[in-house]
Amino acid sequence: MMGLDRDRLTELVQVVVRNPLRAFLSALGVGWGLFMIIITVGAAQGLENGVKADMGSDVSNSMFAWTMSTSLPYKGYQRGRYVEMDIDDVHWLQANTQHLDLVCPEIQLGGYRGTNNVLRGKQSGAFDVHGAIAEYPEVKPMNITEGRFLNEGDLDQERKVCVIGSRVKEILFELGEEALGETIQIQGVIFRVVGVYTPKGNGEDAQNEAESIYIPFSTFAKSFNTRGRVGWLSMLIKDGVDAEEAEEATKQLMKSRLSIHPDDPRAIGSWSMAEEFQKAELLFSGMRLISLLFGSLALLAGVIGITNIMLISIKERTKELGIRRSLGATPTRILQQIIGETLFLTLLAGLVGMVLGVGLLEVVDGYLEGGGDAGVFRHPEIDFGTVLTVLCILLGMAIFAGVLPAIRALAIKPVEALRSEG
Amino acid sequence: MLALRGIEKSYPLAGGTLPVLKGIDLNIDQGEMVAIMGSSGSGKSTLLNVLGLLDGFDEGSYTLGDVDMSGLSEKQGARYRSRFLGFVFQSFNLIAFKTALENVALPLFYQKVARRERQQRAMEMLGKMGMDDRADYLPSELSGGQKQRVAIARALITSPRVILADEPTGALDSTTSHEVMQVLREVNASGITVIIVTHEADIAAQCDRTIRLHDGVIIEDGRSGEVVEPTARGAST
Numbered sequence: 040m041m042g043l044d045r046d047r048l049t050e051l052v053q054v055v056v057r058n059p060l061r062a063f064l065s066a067l068g069v070g071w072g073l074f075m076i077i078i079t080v081g082a083a084q085g086l087e088n089g090v091k092a093d094m095g096s097d098v099s100n101s102m103f104a105w106t107m108s109t110s111l112p113y114k115g116y117q118r119g120r121y122v123e124m125d126i127d128d129v130h131w132l133q134a135n136t137q138h139l140d141l142v143c144p145e146i147q148l149g150g151y152r153g154t155n156n157v158l159r160g161k162q163s164g165a166f167d168v169h170g171a172i173a174e175y176p177e178v179k180p181m182n183i184t185e186g187r188f189l190n191e192g193d194l195d196q197e198r199k200v201c202v203i204g205s206r207v208k209e210i211l212f213e214l215g216e217e218a219l220g221e222t223i224q225i226q227g228v229i230f231r232v233v234g235v236y237t238p239k240g241n242g243e244d245a246q247n248e249a250e251s252i253y254i255p256f257s258t259f260a261k262s263f264n265t266r267g268r269v270g271w272l273s274m275l276i277k278d279g280v281d282a283e284e285a286e287e288a289t290k291q292l293m294k295s296r297l298s299i300h301p302d303d304p305r306a307i308g309s310w311s312m313a314e315e316f317q318k319a320e321l322l323f324s325g326m327r328l329i330s331l332l333f334g335s336l337a338l339l340a341g342v343i344g345i346t347n348i349m350l351i352s353i354k355e356r357t358k359e360l361g362i363r364r365s366l367g368a369t370p371t372r373i374l375q376q377i378i379g380e381t382l383f384l385t386l387l388a389g390l391v392g393m394v395l396g397v398g399l400l401e402v403v404d405g406y407l408e409g410g411g412d413a414g415v416f417r418h419p420e421i422d423f424g425t426v427l428t429v430l431c432i433l434l435g436m437a438i439f440a441g442v443l444p445a446i447r448a449l450a451i452k453p454v455e456a457l458r459s460e461g
Numbered sequence: 462m463l464a465l466r467g468i469e470k471s472y473p474l475a476g477g478t479l480p481v482l483k484g485i486d487l488n489i490d491q492g493e494m495v496a497i498m499g500s501s502g503s504g505k506s507t508l509l510n511v512l513g514l515l516d517g518f519d520e521g522s523y524t525l526g527d528v529d530m531s532g533l534s535e536k537q538g539a540r541y542r543s544r545f546l547g548f549v550f551q552s553f554n555l556i557a558f559k560t561a562l563e564n565v566a567l568p569l570f571y572q573k574v575a576r577r578e579r580q581q582r583a584m585e586m587l588g589k590m591g592m593d594d595r596a597d598y599l600p601s602e603l604s605g606g607q608k609q610r611v612a613i614a615r616a617l618i619t620s621p622r623v624i625l626a627d628e629p630t631g632a633l634d635s636t637t638s639h640e641v642m643q644v645l646r647e648v649n650a651s652g653i654t655v656i657i658v659t660h661e662a663d664i665a666a667q668c669d670r671t672i673r674l675h676d677g678v679i680i681e682d683g684r685s686g687e688v689v690e691p692t693a694r695g696a697s698t
Binding site: 046047053054057185358359361362363364365366367368369370371372452453457 | 510547576
């Protein structure tokens with residue numbers, strides 16, 4: 040309907056530059072609206088990125104569960120029984136679950152967050168010592184900077200090997216000293232270092248992670264006489280499965296396996312990163328929506344401004360439109376012209392606002408990348424999908440802005456237009 | 462070429478209608494140069510607007526070439542205007558922010574003629590009007606006579622069969638008026654029908670035929686100033 044060739048573009052530019060101050064002022068509202076949308080959506084994204092980075096190294100579909108004392112009697116057991124689970128329970132759970140991709144047993148020397156003196160020659164430090172399996176990094180991703188993580192061979196052969204955090208290496212080894220192949224002593228048991236890692240993520244959890252040591256779960260049981268007892272489970276929920284549903288179903292499975300009353304609210308503790316992520320996702324989706332909504336309202340105000348200006352312009356150009364009609368312009372061409380002018384002005388203003396908004400986000404991002412401190416705010420950005428959405432909104436509003444002036448222009452009879460002044 | 466039969470036209474007024482054309486019968490042949498005269502309110506401009514398809518009519522029939530112009534849609538009206546008719550106005554009606562060349566080329570834009578051809582033809586037409594050295598001037602930079610030459614060039618650019626001129630010399634001094642009439646006579650000499658609405662007798666005298674309107678009816682229709690029997694039905698009542 041409305042191809043934009045050089046002639047039509049020239050016509051549009053002529054109309055806009057004929058009254059540059061008016062064009063600028065009317066475009067300002069739209070430009071400002073677009074600028075605000077980009078900035079608010081980008082800022083919301085920056086906040087989301089920051090929060091997610093601080094949520095640490097857990098993957099978004101991870102879930103954790105542990106056993107505690109029962110609060111209800113069941114199957115001849117009294118209430119207050121401390122429930123323990125072992126590696127056989129883990130294998131059973133893995134075989135019977137329909138909601139989980141992976142179940143990793145984990146145990147920590149001295150209990151959860153218990154620290155232990157670890158020695159290497161004259162160096163020593165208090166670190167978290169975990170028994171884990173080879174798949175553990177799938178639940179808790181880490182950057183292996185030297186060597187490797189634990190493997191199946193380590194587990195099967197109960198090797199006395201360990202993978203140490205970067206902070207452990209800093210404390211136990213001299214600067215520049217090779218850690219791989221060296222040994223450390225954990226509660227009198229000697230382990231050979233096969234890998235060094237740095238944690239993913241930021242914050243306190245990441246710092247704790249850097250001060251941790253991982254040894255094979257089987258070796259842990261044998262070395263520290265835990266007889267296959269499991270401290271807690273680190274699990275991955277299957278894709279597409281609701282986190283809350285998976286958590287509840289897993290707890291029920293564990294209860295049935297461990298002879299816990301199905302309604303016991305206390306015996307199994309759990310925490311789901313997926314749920315936290317879902318809550319955060321919901322919050323940030325809401326923020327994005329609100330940003331878009333308010334930005335669109337600002338945009339709408341700008342577009343109404345353009346409609347108003349175009350209506351005034353049509354009134355002033357009545358005679359010109361009459362001349363064009365007398366020269367053979369069909370109503371369709373007049374319609375195209377008016378909507379084209381409105382589209383041109385609106386899209387031009389919108390694009391300028393968008394470029395300025397994206398430019399400002401880039402500047403802020405550059406500042407943060409350069410070490411600038413903005414608290415939890417990180418890497419503000421706007422994704423292509425949102426840009427496309429905003430452009431569609433802008434296009435729709437621009438057409439809306441042009442329709443009323445175009446209808447007004449078409450209502451003018453050529454003979455009346457030619458009689459008018461101006 | 463151009464035939465009106467019983468054309469009636471009235472405008473709505475509060476509490477009734479105002480009849481402006483009362484049964485006009487008129488034939489104009491290809492190549493004629495016709496003046497339409499009459500006092501203010503006689504209906505001459507309305508007649509020109511009807512002839513130019515800028516305004517409709519209530520009763521009667523209008524044939525242009527071999528085509529019946531009754532009941533045309535706005536789009537059809539625009540097409541026939543573009544194909545058959547050229548307009549010259551008293552106040553020139555040039556678009557202020559377009560150069561002389563762009564103004565002349567504008568009707569071709571609406572005929573979807575390619576840009577290069579448009580510019581070439583517009584420049585040739587300006588050359589015929591002796592205005593090619595003013596092609597890049599805006600209307601505000603031209604004299605009255607020059608503006609009217611540009612307007613005539615614009616009217617001629619689509620090779621119309623009829624030029625409709627509404628008081629083409631009304632805003633010009635006598636010397637310039639004479640020059641503009643000279644141009645219109647040359648246009649007519651090339652075979653194009655020229656219809657001029659004027660209230661100036663000396664302008665009408667330069668046409669082959671004069672039609673005089675009074676109160677919406679034709680009261681005179683003669684050649685070279687001679688008075689002939691009235692042709693409008695209303696004139697005899």
